[in-house]
Amino acid sequence: MDPDSTPDTWYPVAPPAPRKGRGAVTNLQGRYEVDQREAFDDGWQHVPPGEGSGAHEGDAGRDGEGAGAGDFAAEETPALRTQVFEERAKSILTRNQSPDIPFNVSLNPYRGCEHGCIYCFARPTHSYLGLSPGLDFESRIYAKINAPELLAREIAKPAYEPEPIALGVNTDAWQPVERDLRITRRVIEVLSEREHPFAAITKSSLIERDLDLLVPMAQRQQFMAAITITTLDADLARTLEPRAATPARRLRTIRTLAQAGIPVGVSIAPVIPFVTEPDMERVLEACAEAGATSASYIVLRLPWEVAPLFEGWLEAHFPQRAARVMSRVRDMRGGKDYDSSFSQRMKGTGLWADLLKQRFHKAVTRLGLNERRHGILDMSAFVRAKTVREKPQLDLF
Numbered sequence: 001m002d003p004d005s006t007p008d009t010w011y012p013v014a015p016p017a018p019r020k021g022r023g024a025v026t027n028l029q030g031r032y033e034v035d036q037r038e039a040f041d042d043g044w045q046h047v048p049p050g051e052g053s054g055a056h057e058g059d060a061g062r063d064g065e066g067a068g069a070g071d072f073a074a075e076e077t078p079a080l081r082t083q084v085f086e087e088r089a090k091s092i093l094t095r096n097q098s099p100d101i102p103f104n105v106s107l108n109p110y111r112g113c114e115h116g117c118i119y120c121f122a123r124p125t126h127s128y129l130g131l132s133p134g135l136d137f138e139s140r141i142y143a144k145i146n147a148p149e150l151l152a153r154e155i156a157k158p159a160y161e162p163e164p165i166a167l168g169v170n171t172d173a174w175q176p177v178e179r180d181l182r183i184t185r186r187v188i189e190v191l192s193e194r195e196h197p198f199a200a201i202t203k204s205s206l207i208e209r210d211l212d213l214l215v216p217m218a219q220r221q222q223f224m225a226a227i228t229i230t231t232l233d234a235d236l237a238r239t240l241e242p243r244a245a246t247p248a249r250r251l252r253t254i255r256t257l258a259q260a261g262i263p264v265g266v267s268i269a270p271v272i273p274f275v276t277e278p279d280m281e282r283v284l285e286a287c288a289e290a291g292a293t294s295a296s297y298i299v300l301r302l303p304w305e306v307a308p309l310f311e312g313w314l315e316a317h318f319p320q321r322a323a324r325v326m327s328r329v330r331d332m333r334g335g336k337d338y339d340s341s342f343s344q345r346m347k348g349t350g351l352w353a354d355l356l357k358q359r360f361h362k363a364v365t366r367l368g369l370n371e372r373r374h375g376i377l378d379m380s381a382f383v384r385a386k387t388v389r390e391k392p393q394l395d396l397f
Contacts (some may be wrong), residue, residue, distance in 0.1 A: 001031045002159070002291055003147065006068070006138075007033070007237075012072070013092070016312065016316070017077070017316070018239065018313075018316050018317065019135070020079065020084065021079070021080075021116070021242050021243060022080055022116050022135060022136035022138060022139070022242060023115075023116035023117055023118035023138060023222075023239070023240070023242050024116070024118060024123075024133075024135050024137070024138065024149065024309050024312070025121075025134075025312045025313060025315065025316045026134050026135070026309070026312055027132040027135040028133060028134040028135045028155065028305055028308055028309055029132060029134055030124075030126065030127030030130065030131060031124070031127050031304060031305060031307065032127050032128070032130070032131055033130065035128075040198045046195065047273065049111055052288060058280045058394050061257055062141055069234055070135060071306060072391075075078055080139050081134060081139070082114055082139050082140075082141060082177070083136075083139060083140050083141070084142075084143055084174075084177050084181075085141070085142050085143070085220045086142075086143055086145045087111070087142040087143060087144050088144075088145065088146050089144040089146060089147065089150060090148050091153065092107055092144065092150040092151050092384055093106070093107055093149065093151070093154055093165070094106050094107070094108070094313070095103050098342065099342050099343065100342055100343065100345060100346050103164060103165075103166040103169075103199065104163060105163055105164070105166065106165065106166040106167070106169045106170070107147070107151065107166070107167050107168075107187065108144075108167075108168060108169065108173070109143070109144050109168070109173050109178070109183040109184050109187060110137065110141055110142065110143055110144065110171050110172075110175060110177065110178075110183070111125065111126070111129070111141070111142035111173075112126060112136075112139075112140055112141040112142055112171060113137070113138060113141070113169060113171040113172050113175050113382075114136050114138055114139070114175050114176050114177060114243050115138070115172055115175055115176075115203060115204075115241055115242070115243045115244040115268075116138035116241065116242045116243050117203075117240065117241040117244065117246075118239075118240060118241075118313040119240070119270050119272070119300060119301075119302075119306065119310060120137070120171075120306070121301050121303055121306060122137075122171055123137045123172040123305060123306050123309065124303060124304040124305050125170065126140075126258075127304070127305065129142070132136075133305040133306070134305070134309055135310065138243075141175075141177055143177060143181055143183060144183065145181070145183065147183050147186075148183065148187050148189070148190050151187055151190050151191075152190045152194075152197070155190075155194060155196060155384065156384055156385040158384075160384070162196060162379050163189070163366075163379065164197045164198055164199060164379070165196065165197075165198040165199075165375045166198070166199050166200075166201070166242060167184070167188075167198050167199065167200040167201075167313075168184070168200055168201055168202055169185070169201060170203050171359055172203055172204055172244075173200065174204035174206040174207050175185075175204060175243075176204075176206075176243060178204075178206060179206060184210075185206060185210055185213070185244050186211070188210055188213050188214070189213065191216055191217070191222075192213050192216070193383070194327040194382060194383045194384070194385075195217075195220065195221065195222060195233065195309045195381040195382055195383055196380060196382055197217075197221070197222040197224070197377035197382075198222070198223060198377075199216075199223070199224045199225070199226070200223075200224075200225050200226070201225070201226040201228060201267060202225070202226075202227065202228070203227070203241065203244040203245060203248065203250060204244065204245055204253075205245045205249050205252070205253045205277070207225065207253065207257070208253060208256055208257075211256075211257075211260055212224060214257075214260075214262060215260050215261060216259075218261055218263065219261060220264040220378065220381065221376075221377055221378040222267075222377055222378060223262065223377070224262065224263040224264070224377065225257055225262055225263070225264045225265075225266070226264065226265045226266065226267045226296075227250050227253055227254050227257075227264065227265075227269045227292075228250075229247055229250050229251070229266055229267075229283050229286075229287060230248060230267075230268065230269065230270065230271075230272070230276045230279075231266065231275075231276045231279045231283065232247045232248075232278065232279055232282055232283055232286060233247070234246050234247060234248065236275070236276070239313075239317050240276075242276075249289065251271070251286055251290045252290075254266065254290040254291055254292050255291050256292040257291075258291025258292065258293075259291065261344055263293060264291065264292055264293065265292055265293065265294035265295055265296065266283070266284070266287035266292045266294075266295050266296075267295075267296050267298070268280055268283055268284070268295065268296070268297040268298075268360075269296075269297060269298035270298050270300040270301060271297055271299050271300065271301060271356060272300045272325065272328060273300070273324075273325050273328035273352070274321055274324055274325050274328065275289070275318065275321075275325060280356075280359060280360065280363070281359065281363045284363045284364065284367055284369065285363075288367040288368070288369055292369065293369065293370075293371075293372055294369055294370050294372075295364055295369045295370060297347075298346050298381045299332060299346065299348040299353065299356065299359050300329055301338060301345060301346075302329065302337045302338045303338050306338075306340060307337040311326060314326070326342075328352060329352075331350055331352055332348030332349060332350050332352055332353045333348060334349065334350075340346075350374070
């Protein structure tokens with residue numbers, strides 16, 4: 001042993017390993033945390049080469065590169081249990097004025113999302129809670145248990161100006177916890193009772209559970225849906241969005257909704273260069289065949305902590321092409337990881353963004369998508385408050 005060697009030379013910190021069923025490979029600190037932490041191996045977990053590491057010689061990760069653990073003990077990463085916390089929200093409707101988004105009002109019954117999509121633009125919102133946008137975002141879920149009551153109260157106000165509500169834009173309204181809590185269903189019940197139009201976007205087949213409410217609303221032009229599909233590759237989807245429905249199951253959901261008479265579109269979001277981008281035309285073809293009548297796409301967005309989280313995911317799953325992917329992302333963002341400018345953040349800029357736009361529109365035209373206009377929801381039947389039967393006044397004596 002060289003006495004001048006530093007501990008870091010002998011005991012380098014192994015790169016983080018993916019966890020089964022989770023998208024993020026780290027619990028990256030949120031940008032508002034005061035104390036900064038970094039991993040350091042003091043040698044206690046170090047195993048010299050050939051001494052019981054448990055790793056087989058020649059083990060390699062995706063793309064032919066090893067996991068990078070080197071001489072470290074290959075220990076099974078423990079499963080990360082999902083925790084659900086009840087939250088009593090103070091308000092439930094969020095308003096925006098972005099020209100990039102086709103809605104002004106949105107409602108999200110949950111904060112955090114167990115689907116664990118590594119690219120999720122909503123991950124940084126967990127920083128406001130003092131939590132990590134990484135593993136915390138997908139394993140520490142906050143359920144707004146009073147969402148239906150807040151909604152009913154809000155849309156009953158005399159000053160409320162009704163307009164279509166977008167459901168589940170930040171975090172999926174039908175994520176796994178909804179199966180038991182049924183907050184989203186109760187929200188839909190309020191909207192159905194008041195005949196208040198809304199649109200929803202999801203990756204979950206659980207939306208089929210609520211067809212008894214959604215179909216009548218669709219018949220009255222009060223509901224439309226979009227299903228997000230990034231790729232048809234089930235293995236890729238398992239690492240990219242580990243707890244969402246499989247691509248095949250989402251296609252079946254499109255077919256189910258379409259056959260029930262619900263206008264349904266596909267959102268290819270995000271398009272990731274050299275990862276999901278080659279699959280774009282095939283996704284559009286499969287969705288059109290399943291009954292989708294409209295389509296849209298969004299280029300990969302990496303705001304705030306999403307950038308280092310996504311880069312960590314690339315290094316864990318696609319180490320040989322990670323630099324190439326990030327270089328192409330920066331080509332579309334003016335040399336940066338992300339450009340939040342209106343009119344640019346959704347589609348990017350530059351030659352590659354223009355070529356992607358041309359590919360998308362040619363495929364949409366060939367498949368006959370976006371020919372029928374379903375974007376107008378009928379607000380004329382909205383009922384501001386439920387009809388309450390008058391109760392007779394009770395006698396004092």
